[in-house]
Amino acid sequence: MKEVIEEIRAFNEERDWDQFHSPENLAKSIAIEAGELLECFQWNSEFDPDSVCDELADVMNYCLLLCDKLEVEPEKIILEKLEKTKLK
Amino acid sequence: MKEVIEEIRAFNEERDWDQFHSPENLAKSIAIEAGELLECFQWNSEFDPDSVCDELADVMNYCLLLCDKLEVEPEKIILEKLEKTKLK
């Protein structure tokens, strides 16, 4: 996954898009892409796997950018949250 | 990341929650959690890093469950989508 984050970082640096990636804007982007993912299931539960993977990749791409911006490891915060939920 | 997916899978199997995790329900869950993440930035761009990490972890948790359900690797679909975007 570290390699993937490196690729995403390079992709955005080449385009000089990093300037737009404040945590707030990334949170908005995650919500926007989550809406597009949901659109694959708007009228029923059937779906086209390719479209779903495309939209899911967009959501995860912005999630990884937000992790990178916050300087946290995705694996670490997911496991920590799982532990918290277990304790409840 | 594979280890994380194993942990998530075990967590849900113990609770017998797998029955609820249709792709459609997971897509709804991603949108719901993305809304909670956005709530950390509702009235301004300042934020509490711990709350953001908590909500971001929830979004990613459901993203990984959806990858698992679709039998795709998160790293693979993210990189493929990046390639597609480069070609545009």
Place this chain on the structure above:
Amino acid sequence: MKEVIEEIRAFNEERDWDQFHSPENLAKSIAIEAGELLECFQWNSEFDPDSVCDELADVMNYCLLLCDKLEVEPEKIILEKLEKTKLK
């Protein structure tokens, strides 16, 4: 507003779309359109008023359809919720 609801109802009946408008699908549609509205503000707080009105209209259109499906008056439930919030 009653006239608007009549128009929306006629519009959907003509297209035989009513069959897709379960409360669940309408809730998904509201979230999807809310994502498109948010997209008008993805990278900054500036916005094109026409696009915002277009997307906002879509959100409200599905909200009214959901009110209609639940047989509640939008004005009534908004005022009731306002009263509830005042009591908190």
Place this chain on the structure above:
Amino acid sequence: MKEVIEEIRAFNEERDWDQFHSPENLAKSIAIEAGELLECFQWNSEFDPDSVCDELADVMNYCLLLCDKLEVEPEKIILEKLEKTKLK
């Protein structure tokens, strides 16, 4: 509906909340509340009508605030969008 908008306006003026209601923040709030509405349908299509009305009212409340901020009438922009869609 004009009366409802007056009520919402008064409610927010009393609490001095108007300062937070930029179009961008209202768009975020609509997406956040749309997520809470969707949560009523997270794991199946059954739902509690009271909770759905509560969350739907919150979405519409912020939609009306955004109309008010943009100085447009909700009825007007909904009908205009309906006409646009008919032409497509």
